[in-house]
Amino acid sequence: MSLRQQPRRIARELALLSLSQIKNNPEKLEKEDANSLVLAAIRTLTSEIHEILETASDEVSRSNERLLSSEIRANSLDGAKAMIKEAIDMTQVAINRLAIAVELPEMIQLASQYEVREYTLELIGTVHRRRQEIDQQLANSLVDWQLNRLPKIDQDILRLALAELIFLQVPQKVAINEAIELAKRYSDEEGHRFINGVLRRVSNQLSNKPNPNAPVLPST
Numbered sequence: 001m002s003l004r005q006q007p008r009r010i011a012r013e014l015a016l017l018s019l020s021q022i023k024n025n026p027e028k029l030e031k032e033d034a035n036s037l038v039l040a041a042i043r044t045l046t047s048e049i050h051e052i053l054e055t056a057s058d059e060v061s062r063s064n065e066r067l068l069s070s071e072i073r074a075n076s077l078d079g080a081k082a083m084i085k086e087a088i089d090m091t092q093v094a095i096n097r098l099a100i101a102v103e104l105p106e107m108i109q110l111a112s113q114y115e116v117r118e119y120t121l122e123l124i125g126t127v128h129r130r131r132q133e134i135d136q137q138l139a140n141s142l143v144d145w146q147l148n149r150l151p152k153i154d155q156d157i158l159r160l161a162l163a164e165l166i167f168l169q170v171p172q173k174v175a176i177n178e179a180i181e182l183a184k185r186y187s188d189e190e191g192h193r194f195i196n197g198v199l200r201r202v203s204n205q206l207s208n209k210p211n212p213n214a215p216v217l218p219s220t
Contacts, residue, residue, distance in 0.1 A: 010107050011119035012160060012178055015127075016186065017041030017104075019156050022124050029125055034117045038104050045101040048153075052094040059087035100185075126163040127156075134162045141201040153186050154195060161199055165206065172203045 014037050021040035022029060063083035066076050108116055127134065138147050138158055147155060161179035164170035176199045183192035 007115040008119050009178065009181075011116045011123065012182060013185075014038070014041055014104070014108070014116065014120045015123040015160055016153070016156055016182055017044045018120070019124055019127060019160070020044060020152070029121055029128075032117075032121060034108055034113045037117065037120055038108055041104055042101050045097050049094045049097050049101075052090050052097070056087040056090040056094070059083045059090070063087070122168065123160055123163055126167050127159045130163065130167055131159070134159050134166070137162055137166065137202060137205075138198070141198050141205060143201075150194075151187065151191065154183070154191050157182050157187065157195055158198060161195075162202065165199075165202065172206070176200070176203060 018037050018040035021043055022032065022037075060083070063080040066080040066083075135147060147158075150158075157179050160182075161175050164175040164178075165172060176196070179199055180192060180196050183195045187195065
């Protein structure tokens with residue numbers, strides 16, 4: 001990773017995690033410093049960790065009830081095992097999120113704080129200002145699906161990617177690859193494959209879109 005790319009990669013991650021915490025207020029946005037962005041990101045992660053652990057705890061309780069029931073059947077035992085495995089997987093996700101929360105302040109210190117802050121705010125501001133256009137483009141690219149049915153983190157990964165693709169002149173390959181890396185880190189296997197497919201369709205649509213500034217060739 002080049003020194004120039006590293007701050008932008010950190011900025012993308014910080015924008016993703018703080019997007020839902022930073023309100024659509026241009027004046028307030030300009031006053032946000034690196035520390036407040038990190039705090040917003042950590043709050044997002046903390047909230048997600050709590051939700052994941054609560055769900056995992058519920059799965060363990062349900063599996064325990066099955067195991068303690070008076071009649072243990074083979075299918076009940078298999079179901080209990082599946083619940084426990086799912087709870088363990090969710091707990092691992094929560095641990096990974098906790099590790100990210102601990103790493104964030106150090107990540108900002110290792111990179112240029114100014115560049116990270118500027119690009120983070122540019123991404124967040126672009127998503128807020130262009131939200132309607134971004135969501136419309138996504139709606140046009142989703143096949144038999146609705147944007148609001150996606151997990152919130154997947155929605156925001158897609159919105160940030162389109163902000164870069166359409167409004168910030170980031171090369172398509174870079175924007176898509178960076179979004180997929182975020183999806184691998186914050187979504188699941190199905191989510192990152194889905195995001196990849198949506199962004200490929202967006203890329204194809206943008207590539208085939210007529211350029212309004214292109215010269216009109218005279219007819220022969």
